[in-house]
Amino acid sequence: MAMLTQEPRARHERYCAEIELQVRKLRDLVTSGADLSATVPMCPDWSLEQLLRHTGGALRWVELNVRTRAKEEVPETDVPLHEGPERQGDPAALDAWLAESGAMTVAALREAGPEASVWSWGWEHSAGFWARRMAHELVVHGADAALTVGRAVEVAPEIAADAIDEWLEIVEFVQRTMPHDEAAELRGPGRSIHLHATDASPEVDAEWLIELTEDVVRWWRGHEKATVALRGPLTEVLLAFYRRLPPDGGKLEVLGERELLDFWLERATFG
Numbered sequence: 001m002a003m004l005t006q007e008p009r010a011r012h013e014r015y016c017a018e019i020e021l022q023v024r025k026l027r028d029l030v031t032s033g034a035d036l037s038a039t040v041p042m043c044p045d046w047s048l049e050q051l052l053r054h055t056g057g058a059l060r061w062v063e064l065n066v067r068t069r070a071k072e073e074v075p076e077t078d079v080p081l082h083e084g085p086e087r088q089g090d091p092a093a094l095d096a097w098l099a100e101s102g103a104m105t106v107a108a109l110r111e112a113g114p115e116a117s118v119w120s121w122g123w124e125h126s127a128g129f130w131a132r133r134m135a136h137e138l139v140v141h142g143a144d145a146a147l148t149v150g151r152a153v154e155v156a157p158e159i160a161a162d163a164i165d166e167w168l169e170i171v172e173f174v175q176r177t178m179p180h181d182e183a184a185e186l187r188g189p190g191r192s193i194h195l196h197a198t199d200a201s202p203e204v205d206a207e208w209l210i211e212l213t214e215d216v217v218r219w220w221r222g223h224e225k226a227t228v229a230l231r232g233p234l235t236e237v238l239l240a241f242y243r244r245l246p247p248d249g250g251k252l253e254v255l256g257e258r259e260l261l262d263f264w265l266e267r268a269t270f271g
Contacts, residue, residue, distance in 0.1 A: 004158045008128060012114035015131035016106045018159055019059075022138035023102030026052060026145055030095045034149045037089070041147055042244050048148050052094060053084035055141045056101040062130050063105040066112050070119040105134065123173050136163040140242050147244065153235060160238045161206055164195065167241060168210065168219045171268045175217055186267050189214050191260055194226035195241065197234035206234055210264075228256035243269070 004011055029048075030036070036049035043051060061079050068074070076082050085093035112118070114128030122129055140163070143153045155163075175187075193210040200206030205221040230237060232252035239245040240252055243265055248254045254261055 004162050008114045012128050012131050015135040016109050018135040019106055019138055020102060022142045023098060025142050027095050027098050029145055029149060030091050038148050040144050042144055048145060051141060051144055056084055056098050057082045058137060059101040059105040062134055063108045066118050066127050066130055067108040069117060072119050132166060136166055139163055143239055143244055155235045157234055160234045163238055164208060164241060171217055186212050186217055187214055188212055192226035193261060193264055194229040195237055196229055196231040197237050198231055199233045228260045230254055230261060
């Protein structure tokens with residue numbers, strides 16, 4: 001299984017290419033006649049069209065932040081066409097808007113490069129932060145869209161593994177900066193979670209150990225015995241960890257204390 005390079009510009013370009021790919025997949029759903037009024041299973045308050053408008057609006061919001069090298073958060077109300085086409089239920093207009101949203105965002109990210117200073121809500125204030133965040137945002141919402149219409153979800157292994165890394169980094173960040181967040185309840189003695197991708201090659205770590213201590217949540221790549229383990233193909237592990245699939249459905253299995261995994265999934269979230 002290929003892993004993402006550590007060279008900043010190459011990683012940045014890989015994220016930009018993933019954004020382009022995921023936008024193409026979303027557009028294909030629109031142009032192939034998907035029911036835009038269908039309910040998104042894991043986001044039941046949204047129709048498929050609302051999911052697509054949310055995703056395109058997020059791209060446009062990031063584009064404006066990156067292009068202007070924002071020093072503070074740009075209000076969504078300042079983003080042109082943030083809500084999408086005026087007319088609802090128009091596949092052609094929605095497709096054109098998504099295409100423009102993706103192209104604008106990738107162009108801004110590529111022009112900025114990974115090290116350009118840009119406001120973010122996270123631990124790194126750079127265009128590179130946003131390229132990575134939006135690549136994973138589109139992977140997950142692309143999975144939401146695919147599952148809504150009954151399509152298989154396919155994620156490149158290096159992107160799926162990096163998305164799990166980033167999710168754990170977000171939980172770490174929330175622990176440090178939002179002590180009253182629900183995630184603070186995760187801390188406690190002697191508990192751990194093991195994520196095990198069963199389809200990875202022997203040469204590559206696609207396993208994670210998450211340790212919940214009284215002071216902090218820690219994690220690292222590796223194989224160790226834990227209080228509970230989530231095992232299965234990497235894409236399915238990713239989607240279960242993002243609460244898009246049940247953790248013991250299909251090709252996934254839970255070994256050990258299922259209650260701890262549920263406890264984590266209920267609290268390790270943001271936004």
